[in-house]
Amino acid sequence: MRVAVTGATGFIGRYIVRELNDAGHELSCWYRPESDRSGFGEVDERIEWREGARGDPASARALVAGCAGVVHSAVHH
Numbered sequence: 001m002r003v004a005v006t007g008a009t010g011f012i013g014r015y016i017v018r019e020l021n022d023a024g025h026e027l028s029c030w031y032r033p034e035s036d037r038s039g040f041g042e043v044d045e046r047i048e049w050r051e052g053a054r055g056d057p058a059s060a061r062a063l064v065a066g067c068a069g070v071v072h073s074a075v076h077h
Helices: 011-022 041-046 057-064
Strands: 002-006 026-031 047-051 069-072
Touching: 002 011, 002 057, 011 026, 011 041, 026 057, 041 047, 047 057
Parallel strands: 002 026, 002 069, 026 047
Antiparallel strands: none
């Protein structure tokens, strides 16, 4: 199943991404330009990274396009 993940680069989001990947899911993940996307190892090659932010309808549509599920783990700063 293809799953969209907000907050993927955050503390909890990193664990969620790894668990979903280990379970065999395809991932579409949000990031902000200032986000640290390091540390994902081999999982990074299987993530479709999408630049976006909460409150941006266009990036939200792009994130969830073709996804069967969404995990919302982003917080507002």
